[in-house]
Amino acid sequence: MKRLATALTAILVLAFLVSPAFAGKIEDIKKRGTLIAGVKDSQPPFGYVDEKTNQIVGFEIDIMKFLADKLGVKLDVKAVTSSTRIPMLTQGEVDIVAATMTHKKDREGQIDFSITYFMTGQRLLVKKGGPIKSVKDLASKKIGSVKGSTSEQNAKKAEPTATIVSFETYPEAFLALKQGKVEAVTTDEAILVGLKFSDEKPEAWDIVGDYISPEPYGFGLVENDSKLRDFVNVSLMEMWESGEYKKVYDKWFGKDTKNYIPLTWTMELWP
Amino acid sequence: MAYQFDWELVVSGQYGDWIVDGLITTLQISGISIGLSLVLGTMACIMRLSKLKPLEWIAWTYIEFFRNTPLLVQIFFWYFGSYTVLPDSVNAWLNTVNQEFACGVIALTFYTGAFIAEDLRSGIFAIPKTQLEASRACGLSFMQAMGYVILPQAFRIIIPPLISQFLNLIKNSSLVMTIGVADLTYMARQIEAHAFHGLEAFTVATLIYLSISLVVSFSIQQYNMRVLRAAR
Amino acid sequence: MHWDVVWNNFDYFLWGAYPKGPLGGLAMSILMALGGIFGAFWLGLLIGVCRLSKRVWLRAPAMVYIEIIRGTPLLMVIFWFYFLAPVIMGKSLPDWQSAIIALIVFTSAYIAEIVRAGVLSLPKGQMEAARGSGLSHAQTMIHIILPQALFNMIPSFVNQFVSLTKDTSLAYIIGVSELTKTATQVNSRTMKAPFEIFITVAALYFVVCFVLTELSRRLETKINRYQARGR
Structure with missing residues (x-):
């Protein structure tokens, strides 16, 4: 009994010590050929299951598509909820969280954030x-x-x-x-x-x-992967400057949609 | 991925209070539901065994349907689904009371009641048929024979399965968190979301559920043994 | 009444977005239950046999395992595997996989108890007779005791499978797109037919579980009759 307990303890201790070797996320994503984004699946118009196609669509999914296209990979979305999105990100089940998440100082201890993409x-x-x-x-x-x-x-x-x-x-x-x-x-x-x-x-x-x-929304990213964070931030600014952001925004929040919210804020743009 | 353990955080201060509040809610909802499901289960069982066809059918349908559908779906049905078929006045009244808790009690009661009815029925079958006949011959009505002769014996026979039904109920009560009842599981979940110390919160909650199970089964066993000894 | 909502989404309840998207709905629930019972049977058998062992170092851990799991709500077990196992193991699992593992771990404790009850219900003379004729303990277990015990326990296994099928609904909490999840998704999108949706979904579970419960009852009578004849 005693020996068993010792063995179990040893296994547990080992399990805590051994953590996965850290490689940059961007390389992982490119190697895998897919960007896995954690999105909401019941929050129109940010992310929800489309009635006709039964696929998850929405504003956040479109921005993720832009990022995936820019990386030259496919987009794979995974449904998350407000309470599962951070654990799923830290556990590596998703590469990025695009799920109406407020950029809060409290959360900085767990994950990193992109610049604000929605205010x-x-x-x-x-x-x-x-x-x-x-x-x-x-x-x-x-x-x-x-x-x-x-x-x-x-x-x-x-x-x-x-x-x-x-x-x-x-x-x-x-x-x-x-x-x-x-x-x-x-x-x-x-x-x-x-x-x-x-x-x-x-x-x-x-x-x-x-x-x-x-409530400024930011995309959730794993801690200390500045390459990925830079990529996301620069891409967002490019989106804004090229007018692509406005296009996507109008598609989901524009005057002709049922979710009309005027675009009254400006994205932080680094010179 | 170094995980910083902080047991202090979960068992003291604000989060400690949450756990205690959650435990109280879990005990309350389980206690009330245990009492009610015992009553409902006994009633359903008697109806099932009565020779009145309509009553038998109602009881059969109730027992089979509620045993063979998931509790979670039943909880959603009671909480969200019942609204469209209830009269407005009932809905208006329900909205003034602690409806989440009440729905939790109803769901747990109906679910567990169906299992208790079946356990009780097999308990009654274990009693020789002649007892019922003899009681009827002595001039007792069906209900009197049931109440004074058959049920007391049947309950003694089914104490072990009954305990496990009660323990199941306590464990199943964790599902009421889906409709916003702030029970132990709900609170553990909240701590995980607010403080990111899920490991500790879930451990504490699991240990509490475990101790409830152990204490309940142990004390009822003790009581059972004393009763059996006294009966000898 | 808005039964059209149910009608329009009935295929979604049955198999989710398949074949254009991932499998879900009732098909996913049944697949999870099948995977769960398969895993739980072997794990439960192992633990049940350990629990029956005369060696303390096999019996004690099996007993602790059974007591801990049976004293813990399934929801907690699911959370453990979903949120916390990755912290301990250092790698993540897809949500449906972690749900199935939780279901296997949870159900195996109950299967172990069924196995134990089945073995204990056999006449003691069998073991002694088999050992007397020169078989080892393990051989007797594998060739004589377990086949009979497991055969007698078939109805209990079916009942456990019914419980497991109902238990798959809890995977909704961690976002697995099984029947309950598809129901809540459609309910959230339409918001006018909760009664109709949840009745339908309950009926779908009922059909599966009731058929199995009936099967287990028939098997039980048959096995009882078979045993009575043997005596």
Whole structure:
């Protein structure tokens, strides 16, 4: 018994010590011939399963396609959720996370971020004409959110008496709102717009309140791979400068789409 | 990929409180569901054994359907699916109470109740048929014979499978986190997402589930042994 | 009622985006259950035999394994393999693979108990008689005891397979595109037919599980009759 325990301990210790040899991600991706991106699969218009083709499509997928094309490799998308995206990246299951992730200082300890590719802020989605006008109206009421997201913590800070009910995905939270189970859904405005317009009657819903917090989205990258990070950042700036970004943006958020959000911010551009 | 262990973080301060809150919720939801599923399971079993065809069919359908579908789908059904078929007034009332918790209790009760009904039925079959006939001959009604003669014996027979059903229920209660009930698993998950110390949080949660299982099975075994000794 | 939502997505429930995309839906659930029971059978058999061994260094670890796994919720086992095994092992697994491994590890503890119960239910004289006629312990196990015990336990294995089929729904949590996941995806996209969707999905699971449960009941009666004749 004792010997077995010693052997087990030794194996465990070894397992902790031996970690994979580190090679640059870009070489890996090129060798493999595919860029594996972690994206959302139920968050229109950022990433969702298209009804006709049953494939994951969206704004973030299009940007990933641009990056894959530039590398000359194929794009392979993998569905992640707010709580699985960071572990999946650190475990190497995906090369890059493009999943509506806010660039937060707290997260810097785990992963690296690209420059901001989308700017938004956290607000509230509520029933139109209802009593909720701002986060203060939610005192001792229920707010729907998603596990592992920043919105959840921010809402709790803004209105400590509110109860946060956390679901697996945002549409589940929205469904709870539609069924009156929660009084509001809180997250980034861009996601709320997508939720609102995914409904049959978008006019029944309103996005209210000041920004509870600003939410700059960045792509998640593994720590300390500056070659990959440089590539992503430079590519994003190129996209912006060549007008390609605007094209993709208009495809998903333009005036003619049901997710209209005017483009009011400018990407950080290095001279 | 050096992983920095921080056990302090998970068992003390804010995250420690989360774990305790989660444990309390898990115990509450399990305790209530255990009581209710015992009642529902007994009722379903009696209906199944009654000679009234409609009751028998209802019980049969209930037992077979709920045993042969995943609890997770049942939870989603109760929480999201029931809304469109319930009257508005009921929905309005439900929305004023702690609906997530209530749905969790309902789902766990219906799921476990179906298993208990079947266990109880095999317990009743283990009792000689003549007992029921004799009781009926003594002038007891079907319900009286069941309540005073058959069920008490059947329950004693099925104590071991009943314990494992209760333990299953406690473990299954981890699924209610999908509809936002803040139980032990939910909290472990939150700590993983907020503090990136999942390894510690999941270890602590697993150990707590394990100790609950061990304590429950041990104490019921002790009780069982004492009862058996007293019965001798 | 919006049964059209169910109708329009029925193929998605059955096999996901296949053949244009990855396999999913009910087909994925059944494949996971099949892979799971195959792995769990062999692992469970090994652990069950160890649990029955007279040698403490085989019996004790098997017992600890069985008790730990059976005292832990499946969801925890899935999280362990999904989030934490990579931290320990230093490499990652695709989500469906890690789900299947979790299912195998979880189910094997229950299979081990079935194996043990099957062996213990055989008359003790068999082992003694076989040993008496010159077979070793291992030979007796492999050629005499296990075939009978496993045969008698076929209904329990089928029941375990039913549980496993239901358990595959938990892979939804880590994003495996099995039946429950496809249901929640369609529910999230349409948002007007949760009742219809979840009833349909429950019915799909029910058809598979109920057929198997019936099979196990029939087998049980048959095996009982067979044994009664043998005596």
